[in-house]
Amino acid sequence: MASRGNALRGMDLNLLKAFDALMQERNVTRAAERLGVTQPSASAALARLRLLFGDELLVKSGREMRATPFAERIAERIHTMLLEVEDIVTSHEDFDPHQDEQTFRVMVTDYTALILMGPVARTLAAEAPHVRLELVTHGMSDHADRLHSGEVDLAVVPDRLSRHSGLPREELFVDEFALAGWRGNPRITDSMTIADFTATPYLSFSVGSEPSMVDSLLTELGHDTRANVLVASFVTGPLLLRGTGFVTFIQRRLADLLAESAELRVVSPPFEIPPLLETLTWHPRSTTDPGHRWLRKQIVAAAAAL
CATH class of the missing domain: 3.40.190.10 (Periplasmic binding protein-like II)
Incomplete structure (x- = not known):
């Protein structure tokens, strides 16, 4: 029987990134676009993944592709692992808001977008010209799951939604x-x-x-x-x-x-x-990330200035 070390010998991490993209898109062409590679390259990656796991992973069903039970079982574990690896690789890096390029997805209501994130956006335009802010205004009740999956980086949510999530959080401001x-x-x-x-x-x-x-x-x-x-x-x-x-x-x-x-x-x-207490919450894996810390500081400062 092959040892775990032998099983990992020669493993290409990009294959797992390809698996993650294929599972997210359930479409080879769209997965290729997400990965920034050609469609034949994505198809070749799927073939290698099938050989690696001894499973079809994705099978055609009409015009769609459906994941096999095995692929569904490992998809979340691989997605989480890739996020953790990315965090480890970047954890030593400093963040220079004047130079660095980074995209942050922040979940907000249109109310907090207008009241709070407007000032944050003005700060970014002046101090972090290469930082991109994407405001997500749907899925508020599922914010914890979406933070766990990495779909969003931060969430501005009422205290009644964040207090029982078990995630790190910080109080922002009170309204009536x-x-x-x-x-x-x-x-x-x-x-x-x-x-x-x-x-x-x-x-x-x-x-x-x-x-x-x-x-x-x-x-x-x-x-x-x-x-x-x-x-x-x-x-x-x-x-x-x-x-x-x-x-x-x-x-x-x-x-x-x-x-x-x-x-x-x-x-x-x-x-x-x-009173309505608005809070800022995130996944623990992002707590020490320099860029993430910098953006949290800007949001907290904007809330303090209200």
């Missing part, structure tokens, strides 16, 4: 919720009661599969949270209120920013809503 509606809506008053609210058309927000923080609280208080309008964008929602009788609950910082353009009247909620 306000009740908002079109300023021409006579129902919007400083003395609105919960009964007034429940009798008013309601616009709410849906971020992934999770109900909004306010809707969860309304459910706990025993009130109907069935919204007349449900939107996925915190920024779009307030703009839809103009000329309508709808009300909504939005973050105070966002309400202040959009008050004039959306013609909003903003009042205190008719019941107590806990």
Whole structure:
């Protein structure tokens, strides 16, 4: 029987990178584009991988390619291993924001993109011209899985989502919720009661599969949270209120920013809503990465300046 050392003799790490790309794309041509090689090179890599593992790995099914059970079983382990190897290789490197090229994928809502990441983007433009920032505004409820897989590098998420993930995190800023509606809506008053609210058309927000923080609280208080309008964008929602009788609950910082353009009247909620604490979270493998540390510092500084 071959020893583990013999099995690894002559192993080409690029083959495992090819396997990872093939599993991500399930398409030889797209995998070749991801790897920056020709399609025949990717096909040759697949043939070598099949020989190495003694398994077909990917088989044609109509116009698609499907992974074999064995390939599915090892895919996540190989993906994680490649991320760890990359971290080890780059862990000694310094990061020079003025010179280095790096891409960071940060998960945010459109609210935190506007309030927080705008200042961060301006800092990058001035101090890190070769750093690319990609803002991912979907999949918030799955942020921990996407950090584990390496799909995103950082996530700005509410404390209620990050506190039980077991991942490193840092508190960023606190906001409060306000009740908002079109300023021409006579129902919007400083003395609105919960009964007034429940009798008013309601616009709410849906971020992934999770109900909004306010809707969860309304459910706990025993009130109907069935919204007349449900939107996925915190920024779009307030703009839809103009000329309508709808009300909504939005973050105070966002309400202040959009008050004039959306013609909003903003009042205190008719019941107590806990403050919203936004946090920054990431995977432990990135904790000591110089570029990652630098970007985290910029985000924390932007939050402190709010």
